Amino acid sequence: MKTLVIGISDCQVSNQPDTELVTYALGSCIAVSVWDPSRRIAGLLHFMLPESSMDAQKAGATPCMFADTGIDRLFKAVAEMGAERRRLVVRLAGGAQVLDPQGVFNIGKRNYQAARKMLWKLGILIASEAVGGEVSRTVRLINEDGRFRVREGNGAEQDLPLHAPSRKEAGNGVPSVAGR
Amino acid sequence: MAYRVLLVDDSPAMRSFIRRVMVLSGFDLDVCVEAGDGAEALERLRQEKVDVILTDINMPCMDGEELLRRISEDPELRDIPAIVVSTDSTKPRILRMIGLGAQGYIAKPFSPESLREALEKVLGCQV
Amino acid sequence: MVTPAELTASIAAAAGSVLETMFFAEAEPGPSVSEEQRHQMIAVRIGFDGGLRGEFRIGFEPHLARALAAAFLGIDESEVADEEVNQVICETANMICGAALSRIESDEHMRLEMPALTDNTAECAEFLQACFVTPEGAICTGVRIE
Numbered sequence A: 001m002k003t004l005v006i007g008i009s010d011c012q013v014s015n016q017p018d019t020e021l022v023t024y025a026l027g028s029c030i031a032v033s034v035w036d037p038s039r040r041i042a043g044l045l046h047f048m049l050p051e052s053s054m055d056a057q058k059a060g061a062t063p064c065m066f067a068d069t070g071i072d073r074l075f076k077a078v079a080e081m082g083a084e085r086r087r088l089v090v091r092l093a094g095g096a097q098v099l100d101p102q103g104v105f106n107i108g109k110r111n112y113q114a115a116r117k118m119l120w121k122l123g124i125l126i127a128s129e130a131v132g133g134e135v136s137r138t139v140r141l142i143n144e145d146g147r148f149r150v151r152e153g154n155g156a157e158q159d160l161p162l163h164a165p166s167r168k169e170a171g172n173g174v175p176s177v178a179g180r
Numbered sequence B: 001m002a003y004r005v006l007l008v009d010d011s012p013a014m015r016s017f018i019r020r021v022m023v024l025s026g027f028d029l030d031v032c033v034e035a036g037d038g039a040e041a042l043e044r045l046r047q048e049k050v051d052v053i054l055t056d057i058n059m060p061c062m063d064g065e066e067l068l069r070r071i072s073e074d075p076e077l078r079d080i081p082a083i084v085v086s087t088d089s090t091k092p093r094i095l096r097m098i099g100l101g102a103q104g105y106i107a108k109p110f111s112p113e114s115l116r117e118a119l120e121k122v123l124g125c126q127v
Numbered sequence C: 001m002v003t004p005a006e007l008t009a010s011i012a013a014a015a016g017s018v019l020e021t022m023f024f025a026e027a028e029p030g031p032s033v034s035e036e037q038r039h040q041m042i043a044v045r046i047g048f049d050g051g052l053r054g055e056f057r058i059g060f061e062p063h064l065a066r067a068l069a070a071a072f073l074g075i076d077e078s079e080v081a082d083e084e085v086n087q088v089i090c091e092t093a094n095m096i097c098g099a100a101l102s103r104i105e106s107d108e109h110m111r112l113e114m115p116a117l118t119d120n121t122a123e124c125a126e127f128l129q130a131c132f133v134t135p136e137g138a139i140c141t142g143v144r145i146e
Helices: A056-061 A067-080 A107-121 B012-024 B038-047 B064-072 B091-099 B112-123 C004-023 C035-040 C062-073 C082-103
Strands: A002-006 A010-014 A019-026 A030-036 A041-047 A089-094 A128-131 A137-142 A148-152 A157-160 B002-008 B028-035 B052-055 B082-086 B104-107 C028-030 C042-049 C054-060 C116-118 C128-134 C137-145
Touching: A002 A010, A002 A041, A010 A019, A010 A067, A019 A030, A019 A041, A030 A067, A030 A107, A030 A137, A041 A067, A041 A137, A067 A107, A089 A107, A089 A137, A089 A148, A107 C062, A128 A148, A128 A157, B002 B012, B002 B038, B012 B028, B012 B112, B012 C062, B012 C082, B028 B038, B038 B052, B038 B064, B052 B064, B052 B112, B064 B082, B064 B091, B082 B112, B091 B104, B104 B112, C004 C062, C004 C082, C004 C128, C004 C137, C042 C082, C054 C062, C054 C082, C062 C082, C062 C137, C082 C116
Parallel strands: A002 A019, A089 A128, B002 B028, B002 B052, B052 B082, B082 B104
Antiparallel strands: A010 A041, A019 A137, A030 A041, A030 A089, A137 A148, A148 A157, C028 C128, C042 C054, C042 C116, C054 C137, C128 C137
């Protein structure tokens, strides 16, 4: 298996089935993973700040530093390889408050909101996510089968599902109140 | 499968939001009928067959609770699944709407993903 | 019986939740806005009754209103029509007030009227207020009990 390592403010894509995309030490940063199951095209972005308007010059030089320009770059890159947006499975990880436990700067949360905002604008719903908390995360996206494996702290790897489960109600058929 | 949907909400912006979520969730919308209140919704139901109804509660002319009551009393309409999408998430209201046959209840504000989940659950599918 | 202070606190919590969930925005509590800022805001009034009777008023700085509409509709700010801005902020105010009422444990069933755009020149003293700041501008929530 070939491993592509994505650093901070970076994104990479692959159309090789025997490839995994990895990024480490997601604190307040967010990893955005995309996978086209039909064409086996995978992409992974590791961004650190929410809005490119914070520093237009830096956004020009390093678009993957920011949620909006980074996600745009990621989607363009997989599209160039032949991925179709409507088929993409999109999953998020990160957005923790590891260096800011009191939530003073809230960068993790702001990054998460910025990612959601950009994805909604692009017409994408999130399949699953592992965000928030106070723990650093490492993630792997395996192109062969689309597994998105998340390790939180020193814990075991867990797979984020390809699709949010539709929970069946237990017993009485009374619907729960969904919202957030 | 192509779905025929009735969206009932006095806010055009909210109807647009819900419609967008349905399309982005992968639902093939054969027909998407919209109504601004319960009375208009009943009118549209007499004209169009639909597979699912999404309705707000607090609306002028006829609110969502009265709408569901009328639907539940009509043998031609009572089997259409209905999902409530409302700011009112008080227990008495939820219980009344479920008692009138609501199969899903989404409290505003809601994320697009939570609406998708409710739709898939009620329509018994994963798109 | 629900107190005005409870209503104000409930609105504040509801505003944060609404902005975060449906507009991907984060609002921090902020200072009261100036009279000039308040007059320039696009405001929505929503009456309520049942137990308590009165009025909510939610004001949005114009740039924030447009940014919220763009975020909600998933389009660029330049593409948002003025009518769409008005529709979105009416629905935003409706969600904030409805969610606020739902948070209050009360024996009386409180009802909301339909939201309506209004000018924002009502005397501040009439309204208990809570203001929030976002990167795009301020939002002010207020309640007046009759």
